[in-house]
Amino acid sequence: MTWFEPDDAPWQYVSRTLIYARLITMALWWGIPLIGLIVLGALTSPWVWAGAGALLIAMIWSAWVIVRQVTAHAWAEREDDLVVKRGRILRTVTVVPYGRMQYVEVESGPLARAFGIARVQLHTASPGTDANIAGVPEAEAARLRDRLTSRGEAQLAGL
Template identity: 35%
Template structure:
């Protein structure tokens, strides 16, 4: 019987709550930059550019209000044959990445995430649509998970 692609009843592992701070800080930087563009454009007499920049800043502010809930929606499960990742509020996305199909497991640390002691774990397969990036893992958890997934991937590829 093929493995189930639906989420199992197992416990979802969540990302660090510090990821909320990383995403909010990124939103604040974006809002400040677009407001600065709006102010400069308005002072230079480009009212329509100022209006567009202000609208972008306003929409970024609205999106920032959803950051805490969006981060709480991130989760992953290590199942017998694959890693299952979920994300999304309105449009939920579940991606199952078979261990034997993983070609690259990469740990990324951007400047804001590094400031908070967090990392992103990126899984790449041959299929472009199954690439997964798990944000908001602590540096130790990302390194440990990367090593575990590489070990699983190598053991599953031996049988191919």
């Protein structure tokens, strides 16, 4: 299926460790109710385990979605703009010109720090610009931020 391919810069895919980070977050969110259901099933009737089973299936499915999502998440630095693609079910490609970036934000939570990855978020004057690159290796994120900032300054145009 045809989809956007930048012609002058290669896609740079995000770090695979993002998969583990997201899986752990997901497991924490769903795992506690799962354990709760299993305990409840052991105390009352085994029928409750059916619910636990359904939950488990949902977890496996979302794990699969996470893997697919992360492997589809990439960015490309072109001459005038940054291209971010993401998503498998709802695919999006966002093109953000360097001259339009108001500021670049790098953030990483405790889990992301443990895995050595960070999220790079681009801000333009539009609230609609949804351009963030999750799961960039920390060193690369700092380099990316500096590169984006310097390019933004070079090409900055007024609103």
